[in-house]
Amino acid sequence: xxxxxxxxxxxxxxxxxxxxxxxxxxxxxxxxxxxxxxxxxxxxxxxxxxxxxxxxxxxxxxxxxxxxxxxxxxxxxxxxxxxxxxxxxxxxxxxxxxxxxxxxxxxxxxxxxxxxxxxxxxxxxxxxxxxxxxxxxxxxxxxxxxxxxxxxxxxxxxxxxxxxxxxxxxxxxxxxxxxxxxxxxxxxxxxxxxxxxxxxxxxxxxxxxxxxxxxxxxxxxxxxxxxxxxxxxxxxxxxxxxxxxxxxxxxxxxxxxxxxxxxxxxxxxxxxxxxxxxxxxxxxxxxxxxxxxxxxxxxxxxxxxxxxxxxxxxxxxxxxxxxxxxxxxxxxxxxxxxxxxxxxxxxxxxxxxxxxxxxxxxxxxxxxxxxxxxxxxxxxxxxxxxxxxxxxxxxxxxxxxxxxxxxxxxxxxxxxxxxxxxxxxxxxxxxxxxxxxxxxxxxxxxxxxxxxxxxxxxxxxxxxxxxxxxxxxxxxxxxxxxxxxxxxxxxxxxxxxxxxxxxxxxxxxxxxxxxxxxxxxxxxxxxxxxxxxxxxxxxxxxxxxxxxxxxxxxxxxxxxxxxxxxxxxxxxxxxxxxxxxxxxxxxxxxxxxxxxxxxxxxxxxxxxxxxxxxxxxxxxxxxxxxxxxxxxxxxxxxxxxxxxxxxxxxxxxxxxxxxxxxxxxxxxxxxxxxxxxxxxxxxxxxxxxxxxxxxxxxxxxxxxxxxxxxxxxxxxxxxxxxxx
Numbered sequence: 001x002x003x004x005x006x007x008x009x010x011x012x013x014x015x016x017x018x019x020x021x022x023x024x025x026x027x028x029x030x031x032x033x034x035x036x037x038x039x040x041x042x043x044x045x046x047x048x049x050x051x052x053x054x055x056x057x058x059x060x061x062x063x064x065x066x067x068x069x070x071x072x073x074x075x076x077x078x079x080x081x082x083x084x085x086x087x088x089x090x091x092x093x094x095x096x097x098x099x100x101x102x103x104x105x106x107x108x109x110x111x112x113x114x115x116x117x118x119x120x121x122x123x124x125x126x127x128x129x130x131x132x133x134x135x136x137x138x139x140x141x142x143x144x145x146x147x148x149x150x151x152x153x154x155x156x157x158x159x160x161x162x163x164x165x166x167x168x169x170x171x172x173x174x175x176x177x178x179x180x181x182x183x184x185x186x187x188x189x190x191x192x193x194x195x196x197x198x199x200x201x202x203x204x205x206x207x208x209x210x211x212x213x214x215x216x217x218x219x220x221x222x223x224x225x226x227x228x229x230x231x232x233x234x235x236x237x238x239x240x241x242x243x244x245x246x247x248x249x250x251x252x253x254x255x256x257x258x259x260x261x262x263x264x265x266x267x268x269x270x271x272x273x274x275x276x277x278x279x280x281x282x283x284x285x286x287x288x289x290x291x292x293x294x295x296x297x298x299x300x301x302x303x304x305x306x307x308x309x310x311x312x313x314x315x316x317x318x319x320x321x322x323x324x325x326x327x328x329x330x331x332x333x334x335x336x337x338x339x340x341x342x343x344x345x346x347x348x349x350x351x352x353x354x355x356x357x358x359x360x361x362x363x364x365x366x367x368x369x370x371x372x373x374x375x376x377x378x379x380x381x382x383x384x385x386x387x388x389x390x391x392x393x394x395x396x397x398x399x400x401x402x403x404x405x406x407x408x409x410x411x412x413x414x415x416x417x418x419x420x421x422x423x424x425x426x427x428x429x430x431x432x433x434x435x436x437x438x439x440x441x442x443x444x445x446x447x448x449x450x451x452x453x454x455x456x457x458x459x460x461x462x463x464x465x466x467x468x469x470x471x472x473x474x475x476x477x478x479x480x481x482x483x484x485x486x487x488x489x490x491x492x493x494x495x496x497x498x499x500x501x502x503x504x505x506x507x508x509x510x511x512x513x514x515x516x517x518x519x520x521x522x523x524x525x526x527x528x529x530x531x532x533x534x535x536x537x538x539x540x541x542x543x544x545x546x547x548x549x550x551x552x553x554x555x556x557x558x559x560x561x562x563x564x565x566x567x568x569x570x571x572x573x574x575x576x577x578x579x580x581x582x583x584x585x586x587x588x589x590x591x592x593x594x595x596x597x598x599x600x601x602x603x604x605x606x607x608x609x610x611x612x613x614x615x616x617x618x619x620x621x622x623x624x625x626x627x628x629x630x631x632x633x634x635x636x637x638x639x640x641x642x643x644x645x646x647x648x649x650x651x652x653x654x655x656x657x658x659x660x661x662x663x664x665x666x667x668x669x670x671x672x673x674x675x676x677x678x679x680x681x682x683x684x685x686x687x688x689x690x691x692x693x694x695x696x697x698x699x700x701x702x703x704x705x706x707x708x709x710x711x712x713x714x715x716x717x718x719x720x721x722x723x724x
Contacts, residue, residue: 020317023270027273033274034156034158036156041053044074072119073117075155080115082157087117087121089148090164094592130143133592135588149164153302167180167183174584181484182487189491192491193354193491195495197352199515201348204350207348211483214340217290217314217325218289218291223322230604237721238698242333246722252285255284275309276306285338300487328475344468386407387552388482392555392593405460405535405536410459417532554688559589568582607701616655651707652708
């Protein structure tokens with residue numbers, strides 16, 4: 001067997017099950033110990049400073065610099081007690097990951113060392129803004145950018161560093177991260193949702209978005225991972241023939257968790273609990289070596305920050321176990337990919353879930369109002385929502401028989417579908433009876449329990465009893481990049497809902513009648529997005545086209561939605577993104593797509609020329625020597641005796657020639673694409689030409705893997721990656 005692969009397999013066999021982060025006490029005793037939450041802050045600062053933080057968290061009030069100094073002093077005292085030596089602003093640039101620059105507390109004066117942490121250091125840092133994706137908002141020679149503390153997310157200790165969740169903006173104030181537009185979208189949604197909720201309860205002042213983020217991932221032995229250049233550089237296998245056994249027996253899903261994996265899960269859960277992440281679920285997913293963890297839902301900003309922390313934590317803990325966590329949406333061909341299902345809902349400051357039906361007519365009317373507004377928002381911006389989750393890596397997953405299709409639809413369940421059908425059919429009632437009949441429909445709505453609607457795994461956006469599950473989001477991304485689009489669309493829809501109710505009431509309609517009429521109008525407008533069937537089916541793909549629903553068939557082409565007036569007006573009208581910031585995100589998305597595909601194209605060329613072809617030639621030479629030996633022994637009879645060897649030699653030669661030619665054409669296609677100045681056009685060429693040549697190269701390489709002697713194949717195979 002090829003030396004590197006054999007060494008990796010031998011080393012993988014030595015890795016044992018161990019625990020590294022063990023707490024003997026119950027979880028409740030150490031939960032949140034590494035987080036400085038609001039309650040803990042009381043013990044580290046004056047009541048005045050504490051109230052200032054409370055106002056910043058609850059109402060978004062700005063902190064006075066003088067108070068900031070006291071808050072910083074309290075944070076420093078707590079952090080040093082916890083063993084921290086450094087601090088950092090942890091922000092979320094447009095890379096779908098986090099960024100951090102660590103600064104030491106220690107400083108010197110008059111030859112004496114002491115710890116210092118000022119209010120200005122807490123509130124603001126200055127990382128280099130030119131070295132992060134910015135879409136043209138910053139020039140390379142204009143490096144200044146600012147990270148600023150986001151008080152709505154608590155600070156925490158990780159690896160001896162005080163981590164301060166922050167936003168990231170340019171010198172001139174433009175958003176260079178995913179957090180700023182997400183915070184703005186939630187503010188817009190809170191105002192719009194509170195306005196509609198006040199129709200039913202005047203005490204409602206604000207509405208928060210709640211989010212529960214399910215995280216799917218793969219685990220691979222560290223040694224086997226390191227023996228695959230494509231996994232190391234691309235986080236996915238660019239070549240690799242499917243294993244004889246993969247997930248077809250469906251025996252991995254919810255099966256007994258392997259002991260080594262269980263030890264890893266328990267360790268990262270222990271560390272997550274210390275960071276206040278309330279993980280509740282762990283299980284095997286469908287594909288071999290694929291798993292999932294899920295927390296209890298919480299406020300959206302906190303949920304997103306905690307998910308980003310969790311990804312960092314899982315990667316750190318996995319190193320102790322000689323494992324590699326893979327968050328890529330489709331690391332292995334032929335088996336399920338991974339998503340990050342986002343369970344999204346809205347809750348008032350009075351504690352009411354606005355997407356939870358009730359027992360009374362008023363509660364049901366409120367529920368129908370918010371449900372119809374959300375569905376209408378998804379319908380109006382369905383293409384933007386799908387584009388928001390369409391990255392290169394997620395494009396390998398979406399549309400397959402394991403993931404939501406690349407066209408948006410909303411699943412409501414049979415009970416709600418019947419209710420909305422009844423509401424739609426009111427158009428046939430006589431005018432005189434419309435008022436009483438509409439209220440009767442509200443009264444007759446059956447109580448809907450969470451299990452009164454079935455789950456639809458094929459729907460990108462499914463209602464699951466008291467929330468919507470946005471299933472199309474990819475496992476590797478920062479979900480803020482998708483959630484701020486959803487928040488914005490719903491905020492716009494709710495503003496319109498309230499305006500139309502007010503207009504009808506101004507004309508003399510009774511409030512409940514006006515609300516019901518707007519519900520019916522929104523329902524009729526968005527009926528084409530509602531689908532209760534199999535989203536994987538060819539029939540739905542055709543039906544979606546007839547309904548005018550736009551599918552994401554090519555990712556860079558889909559990005560053009562950011563240039564559409566409806567998109568720009570959506571974000572600008574709510575103050576979520578300026579037109580320049582929208583354009584910047586369009587540039588960043590295309591640039592990221594090109595760079596990632598460029599890396600994959602280089603890697604597949606390198607692997608095939610320097611690993612696959614040499615192994616194939618070596619095996620070919622072995623066959624030739626065998627033919628010569630048979631000829632020496634049997635003479636002319638060797639032609640008949642070696643017919644299978646001749647056929648195999650011919651296949652190998654053909655595939656080698658195909659790979660050599662296609663890799664050369666792949667390189668030339670990249671060169672042609674790279675000469676295109678416009679990044680959007682370059683991305684389209686990469687998506688059509690470069691990617692097509694990569695598929696051709698892979699086809700030949702995967703077939704060679706099935707021919708070449710297993711002892712000579714240089715790379716760990718799928719059966720080893722997925723079952724060891």
